[in-house]
Amino acid sequence: WETTGDDAFAVELLPTCRRILDGLARQDIDGDLLPEGRSLDGPITGVGSCASLSYIGDTAKNDWKDFGASLFYHHALLALSGMCADLGLPGSRSLRARADAVAAAARAAFWTGEAFAAWIDRAGVRHDDWITGNNTHAIITGLADEQMSAAIADTIEREREALLERTPGRVRLGLFAPGECSNAPEDYWNGGAWPLVSGPLQIALARTGRWATLERFIERLAQRTPVTERGFHEAYDGATGAPGHADGLLMNNGGFIWGLMEGALGLGLAGRTLTVRNRVAKTLLPATARCAWRGAIVELEWVAGDGSITLDDVPLPIVDGVASISAPARAKAPMRIRVAALS
Structure with a gap:
């Protein structure tokens, strides 16, 4: 579910x-x-x-x-x-x-x-x-x-x-x-x-x-x-x-x-929310992934950076190192998440 x-x-x-x-x-x-x-x-x-x-x-x-x-x-x-x-x-x-x-x-x-x-x-x-x-x-x-x-x-x-x-x-x-x-x-x-x-x-x-x-x-x-x-x-x-x-x-x-x-890589699910952590294992950087979530395609990119996270190029608020993304309406365009990860 x-x-x-x-x-x-x-x-x-x-x-x-x-x-x-x-x-x-x-x-x-x-x-x-x-x-x-x-x-x-x-x-x-x-x-x-x-x-x-x-x-x-x-x-x-x-x-x-x-x-x-x-x-x-x-x-x-x-x-x-x-x-x-x-x-x-x-x-x-x-x-x-x-x-x-x-x-x-x-x-x-x-x-x-x-x-x-x-x-x-x-x-x-x-x-x-x-x-x-x-x-x-x-x-x-x-x-x-x-x-x-x-x-x-x-x-x-x-x-x-x-x-x-x-x-x-x-x-x-x-x-x-x-x-x-x-x-x-x-x-x-x-x-x-x-x-x-x-x-x-x-x-x-x-x-x-x-x-x-x-x-x-x-x-x-x-x-x-x-x-x-x-x-x-x-x-x-x-x-x-x-x-x-x-x-x-x-x-x-x-x-x-x-x-x-x-x-x-710091991706989690909590009910209708996708959580994204801004710190990952540095040996995995850079990395990309593509997955399906609640009817949407999610494209992810991790690079070394300042800890910021964007969704479709819009910065997301981060609380205790984690950004929370609510489930989207079903759309044809992929969601693009970019993590400038601390390591």
């Missing part, structure tokens, strides 16, 4: 979206506002052994209360609240209040002081494993507040050898304990690199102003993760960087493009 502007489509799907969120609310068995999943006895033996599917992977143990499930529940509540507000539909305020309550509960349950824990088992034991996608995505949604976001970014900087240099987009720090993941050590979910993670990682580094680290990550991603004509492989070995599993998966290629556009 954000990209197409198809309001009828959004209205048609709204009842289904509400049912999904109500279903997640019913998964809160212990009354703390966070959904619980299944709890399995014995070692993890293969795909589908997880309680819920998130950035931790589908072959890993995350029994009962998975942070990733709470993370995406919060994001879905926020997104639906914003869509209802933009469309003038009822329920926006209650959805936002619910999202805020879920965020507060997740912070209380999962925050370790440096990052969000991976899961809490049925016995109440918190497993403080660092899951890269979980923590970086929490910065994007605002589940991580400003201080938490800075602490997460500090961890990325501190662990840059593992997360950025040796294995760009590593799923987790360290390895799972024996029996908690069916992948071999350094393979895929058990310490390997997953290109999808490059998306939230780029955006989180940009949101927290870690520009030098972002540029280094982009450079290492190009050097360390070979691609085929169909794009990224599904995963890369955590120790050697060797590609493995299938290539050309949409989630991996799409995740990278999401991070490149919103993180490295």
Whole structure:
């Protein structure tokens, strides 16, 4: 809906979206506002052994209360609240209040002081494993507040050898304990690199102003993760960087493009608004792009400059380094956005 502007489509799907969120609310068995999943006895033996599917992977143990499930529940509540507000539909305020309550509960349950824990088992034991996608995505949604976001970014900087240099987009720090993941050590979910993670990682580094680290990550991603004509492989070995599993998966290629556009190049969507940041990774300059947005063709150009942004040669107001562009009436002429980017 954000990209197409198809309001009828959004209205048609709204009842289904509400049912999904109500279903997640019913998964809160212990009354703390966070959904619980299944709890399995014995070692993890293969795909589908997880309680819920998130950035931790589908072959890993995350029994009962998975942070990733709470993370995406919060994001879905926020997104639906914003869509209802933009469309003038009822329920926006209650959805936002619910999202805020879920965020507060997740912070209380999962925050370790440096990052969000991976899961809490049925016995109440918190497993403080660092899951890269979980923590970086929490910065994007605002589940991580400003201080938490800075602490997460500090961890990325501190662990840059593992997360950025040796294995760009590593799923987790360290390895799972024996029996908690069916992948071999350094393979895929058990310490390997997953290109999808490059998306939230780029955006989180940009949101927290870690520009030098972002540029280094982009450079290492190009050097360390070979691609085929169909794009990224599904995963890369955590120790050697060797590609493995299938290539050309949409989630991996799409995740990278999401991070490149919103993180490295500073383009974002918020309901009916396109946001354009006036600072980008300098190694990408100059650059051009062309895309479709809500019935319009958008032509973008980035060059090194003074931080100004123009739309069809008209300067745009910039607030905190970001220009906001409202959705256009459908027109034949392309929208021309030029960013004289700080770097």
